[in-house]
Amino acid sequence: MTKEFNVLITGVGGQGVILMSELLGKSAVKDGLRVRGSEILGMAVRGGSVTSIIRIGDDVYGPLIPMGKCHALVAMEPSEALRNIAHLSKSSLVILNTAVTVPFTVSVGESSYPSLEEILGQLSKASGRIIQLDAVQIAQEAGSRLTTNIVMLGALFGTELPPIKVATIKESIRERFPAKAAPVNIKAFDLGYEACRQAL
Amino acid sequence: MKELTISSDAPGERLFVLGNEAIARGAIEAGVQVAAAYPGTPSSEILETLAGVAKELDMYAEWSTNEKVAFEVALAASICGVRAMASMKHVGVNVAHDPLITAGYIGAKGGLVLVSADDPWAWSSQNEQDNRYIALQGYIPVLEPSSVQEAKDMMADAFKLSEEFRHLFMLRSVTRIGHARSDIVLGEISKERRKGQFTKDRTWLVYTPREARINKPLMLERFEKIKKRVNTLVYNQLKLADGARLGIVACGLSYSYALEAVKWLGIEDKVSILKIGTPNPLPEELVIKLLKSVKEILVVEELDPFVELHVKAIAGEHNIPVKIHGKDLVPVVGELSTRKVTEAIARLTKSKLPVDFAQLDKLEQETAPLLPWRPPALCPGCSHRASHYAIRVASRRVARDRGQEVEPIYPGDIGCYSLAYNPPQEAVDTTICMGGSFGIANGLARVVDAPIVAHLGDSTFFHAGIPPLINAVYNKANITMVIMDNSATAMTGFQPHPGTGYTAMGDETVQLKPEDIAKACGVKFVEVVDPFDLKKATETIEKAIRFDGPAVVVSRRLCAMIEQREKRKRKEKVIPYYIDQDKCNTKCNACIELLGCPAITKEDGKTVIDSSLCTGCGICAQICPYKAIIEEKE
Numbered sequence: 001m002t003k004e005f006n007v008l009i010t011g012v013g014g015q016g017v018i019l020m021s022e023l024l025g026k027s028a029v030k031d032g033l034r035v036r037g038s039e040i041l042g043m044a045v046r047g048g049s050v051t052s053i054i055r056i057g058d059d060v061y062g063p064l065i066p067m068g069k070c071h072a073l074v075a076m077e078p079s080e081a082l083r084n085i086a087h088l089s090k091s092s093l094v095i096l097n098t099a100v101t102v103p104f105t106v107s108v109g110e111s112s113y114p115s116l117e118e119i120l121g122q123l124s125k126a127s128g129r130i131i132q133l134d135a136v137q138i139a140q141e142a143g144s145r146l147t148t149n150i151v152m153l154g155a156l157f158g159t160e161l162p163p164i165k166v167a168t169i170k171e172s173i174r175e176r177f178p179a180k181a182a183p184v185n186i187k188a189f190d191l192g193y194e195a196c197r198q199a200l
Numbered sequence: 201m202k203e204l205t206i207s208s209d210a211p212g213e214r215l216f217v218l219g220n221e222a223i224a225r226g227a228i229e230a231g232v233q234v235a236a237a238y239p240g241t242p243s244s245e246i247l248e249t250l251a252g253v254a255k256e257l258d259m260y261a262e263w264s265t266n267e268k269v270a271f272e273v274a275l276a277a278s279i280c281g282v283r284a285m286a287s288m289k290h291v292g293v294n295v296a297h298d299p300l301i302t303a304g305y306i307g308a309k310g311g312l313v314l315v316s317a318d319d320p321w322a323w324s325s326q327n328e329q330d331n332r333y334i335a336l337q338g339y340i341p342v343l344e345p346s347s348v349q350e351a352k353d354m355m356a357d358a359f360k361l362s363e364e365f366r367h368l369f370m371l372r373s374v375t376r377i378g379h380a381r382s383d384i385v386l387g388e389i390s391k392e393r394r395k396g397q398f399t400k401d402r403t404w405l406v407y408t409p410r411e412a413r414i415n416k417p418l419m420l421e422r423f424e425k426i427k428k429r430v431n432t433l434v435y436n437q438l439k440l441a442d443g444a445r446l447g448i449v450a451c452g453l454s455y456s457y458a459l460e461a462v463k464w465l466g467i468e469d470k471v472s473i474l475k476i477g478t479p480n481p482l483p484e485e486l487v488i489k490l491l492k493s494v495k496e497i498l499v500v501e502e503l504d505p506f507v508e509l510h511v512k513a514i515a516g517e518h519n520i521p522v523k524i525h526g527k528d529l530v531p532v533v534g535e536l537s538t539r540k541v542t543e544a545i546a547r548l549t550k551s552k553l554p555v556d557f558a559q560l561d562k563l564e565q566e567t568a569p570l571l572p573w574r575p576p577a578l579c580p581g582c583s584h585r586a587s588h589y590a591i592r593v594a595s596r597r598v599a600r601d602r603g604q605e606v607e608p609i610y611p612g613d614i615g616c617y618s619l620a621y622n623p624p625q626e627a628v629d630t631t632i633c634m635g636g637s638f639g640i641a642n643g644l645a646r647v648v649d650a651p652i653v654a655h656l657g658d659s660t661f662f663h664a665g666i667p668p669l670i671n672a673v674y675n676k677a678n679i680t681m682v683i684m685d686n687s688a689t690a691m692t693g694f695q696p697h698p699g700t701g702y703t704a705m706g707d708e709t710v711q712l713k714p715e716d717i718a719k720a721c722g723v724k725f726v727e728v729v730d731p732f733d734l735k736k737a738t739e740t741i742e743k744a745i746r747f748d749g750p751a752v753v754v755s756r757r758l759c760a761m762i763e764q765r766e767k768r769k770r771k772e773k774v775i776p777y778y779i780d781q782d783k784c785n786t787k788c789n790a791c792i793e794l795l796g797c798p799a800i801t802k803e804d805g806k807t808v809i810d811s812s813l814c815t816g817c818g819i820c821a822q823i824c825p826y827k828a829i830i831e832e833k834e
Contacts, residue, residue, distance in 0.1 A: 012574065021381065022216075029216040029383045036347075038380040040323050047798050048576035054381075059463065061347070061456035063380040066464065066538035068555040079572050086564040089555070103574040107792050107802045108624050111573040122567055126560075145812075 002033055004057035005163055006065040007156065010084050011076030012101045013047050016149030020074070021052040023153065023176060024162070027169045028056050038063035049080055056163055073127070074156050076149065077101050078119045088126035095155050095196065097135035097148065131155065131199045138191050147188035154192025159200070207253040209389040219348045219380045220245035223287070223315060223373060226355025228257060230311065231390030232285055234277035235261045236270035238663065239692035240289030241324035242378040243317035247287055248695065251704035258393055263695055263704040266634070266663040267292035271314065272299050278312035279405065280396030283359050287315035290331050291633065295664070297334065302407055304338040305415040307367045307422060310394065311359030314340070317373045320502045321534040326614070326631065328533070330503040335370050335480045339423045342480040343435065344372045344452035348382035354435060354477070356387060365429070367422045374453055374502060376535060427481040435477025438486045440493055444472040446548050447494035449487070449511055451476040451501040454536055458500050461542040465551045482510050491520040498548055499526035502536050575622045580799040581764070581815030583757035584617040586731035587655070587684045588627040589794060589819070590755070594742035595651045606650050613637035613656035616691045617684050624796040635664025638681055642668055645677040651745045655682040659689040659697040661714050666721070672750035673722040680744045680751045683714045686759040694762060718752040725751035732757055734822045760815055776814035776832055777821055779807055783828035791820040791829065
């Protein structure tokens with residue numbers, strides 16, 4: 001019997017959110033786990049907010065995480081974490097990439113972007129624990145800012161919450177990227193993992 | 201070991217897939233030989249998956265010009281004894297509605313399945329219509345899956361059922377099925393390949409009033425048989441709980457929410473549940489059994505009260521005194537969720553809620569004012585941005601000449617370009633349906649004096665833009681029709697269409713040009729422009745608006761996403777632009793306010809270009825009044 005594990009990944013179109021959930025889902029199946037999930041594609045994703053859900057467990061049926069039952073919220077962008085605040089509970093953990101993507105509505109004065117303090121203050125009302133990473137900087141250390149999503153995936157595994165083996169997710173990462181790009185991504189995963197262990 | 205894929209004949213193996221891939225897999229297992237579709241979220245990946253393996257599996261898959269044609273292609277194959285399917289988004293079924301209703305009279309020879317991908321909450325659509333009502337009207341039995349696995353299983357079975365009853369079947373998917381992900385257990389792939397045979401049979405296939413009258417009773421007979429059969433179908437399941445007061449009737453995906461809800465409330469042994477996999481027709485015997493065993497019923501279904509209405513009718517007909525709830529407790533708008541279903545059940549069972557939802561709602565409301573608005577936007581380097589800009593400048597020049605009160609009108613259409621309705625462009629005044637821009641323009645021309653510039657994309661033009669274009673010529677409507685040709689069905693994932701020169705299965709074919717079609721239809725003003733030459737494009741559109749009679753401008757430039765992809769393949773470098781801060785008047789903001797390009801932002805009061813997003817299109821440089829936007833040196 002696998003205990004229910006619900007993870008919500010959120011970010012902005014183009015940040016590789018969907019790839020993260022694909023890697024999680026494929027790896028879960030490799031480890032013999034039952035997976036459910038869903039995402040919104042199409043019109044909503046052109047530069048807009050993206051969320052993807054992965055749920056693992058024997059008693060999981062629906063494609064959506066019931067409100068308040070999210071175990072981990074992985075946010076590629078701070079304000080997008082805030083957008084999903086109602087999924088959190090005191091026992092959920094938030095992993096936050098602190099690098100901001102400002103929407104053009106802010107540039108044209110149609111809306112404003114909250115400060116990181118405001119975001120953290122609000123999130124801490126809902127969640128018991130918040131881990132902050134500058135995932136873009138870590139990705140650059142790994143060799144490419146394109147690996148930011150893999151850094152965040154590594155951080156998720158650093159929490160030791162996912163019921164997936166680290167060896168399995170790494171195998172899926174190696175399979176997903178061309179031989180030349182795989183080592184950079186594995187390094188990004190490891191750096192994200194370590195950054196999270198240190199933050200915990 | 202060979203890697204497991206969607207076409208692997210590996211019964212019993214588990215594969216992680218997207219719901220739409222599961223639907224395609226079901227069709228593959230059934231040995232489907234002909235599949236046709238027009239792209240539309242959330243249905244596109246079904247045909248994409250099939251087209252990708254069609255040659256390997258000895259089947260045929262096509263992107264049709266529209267849903268009507270797609271359905272007719274499938275119907276023809278079925279008439280000839282071959283298993284066939286058509287897939288489309290919910291509003292696509294409206295386009296196919298005409299042949300669909302008569303297809304009910306025809307039935308099927310080779311298994312025939314229509315996949316309708318409904319979109320509760322209209323995530324990527326203009327409405328959230330419930331296509332079970334179209335099925336009801338057409339006597340089309342509906343299979344509605346509760347999970348991705350069931351979507352696969354139902355799809356495979358739908359072909360068999362269609363042949364068993366010689367009748368057309370519908371699989372109703374929703375966004376959270378088609379775009380859900382799950383592991384599925386694969387079944388065996390049928391290797392049977394049939395040769396199509398057309399048998400001339402006027403009483404069956406030629407619909408004059410006489411045949412309609414002959415075939416309608418036959419259709420009703422088939423439907424009656426299906427009505428009996430659904431009571432024993434595995435997709436309908438009745439689980440009675442001893443002494444249960446409440447019975448839940450849960451249709452399709454709602455069943456998965458209901459299962460989680462009763463577990464969450466800890467009352468799974470205290471309520472009876474009827475799982476509905478065939479909303480049309482309902483398994484009447486199972487419904488009656490449930491109605492007779494409980495005091496109260498809650499019908500759980502997404503969108504309209506379809507099952508609810510029929511359950512109420514059954515209760516009335518059989519005089520069963522039971523209180524039936526449905527849309528009084530479960531929302532009629534939007535998607536359902538475990539939370540919504542939990543609340544409805546908790547109210548009827550007086551259970552304590554497992555989570556303080558009100559508290560979470562409060563937190564969400566309190567958070568809302570902090571959130572920046574992040575609407576979807578045209579990509580950096582998108583040619584539509586330039587086309588919209590040229591249309592606005594040209595039409596305002598003409599309007600200005602006509603007098604102060606005149607405001608140009610921009611009827612829009614379905615595609616990426618509809619994103620320009622957002623600020624700062626606000627360049628779309630109507631979006632109703634495929635091809636609706638030209639149609640609405642025809643009507644506007646009869647009642648207003650403003651310059652009317654309608655626009656649609658290349659794929660939409662082939663789909664539904666040609667009849668209203670001919671109408672404008674025939675009825676002499678003085679409108680300007682801009683075809684924003686980016687050589688792709690971009691919004692749904694870059695599927696090929698008649699203007700691209702290749703087919704769904706990757707074969708080369710003739711490349712149709714919208715300008716040739718416009719000329720052939722009798723349009724006297726037809727020009728092709730490159731929107732990245734803003735000055736020329738604007739002048740041409742202005743001429744088109746001033747032209748007396750219908751005018752067409754094809755604004756052609758490859759989709760920026762495809763362009764970038766191809767550049768990467770060619771190892772060609774993208775040369776971005778930057779803003780010379782010495783020249784820039786930071787208070788001007790013309791580039792930001794007129795173009796709304798995601799690559800241009802404000803940083804500490806300065807206007808800057810994010811070089812990682814900039815594609816080097818140079819549109820901003822063309823409109824900058826201070827000539828402050830400059831191409832980087834290589």
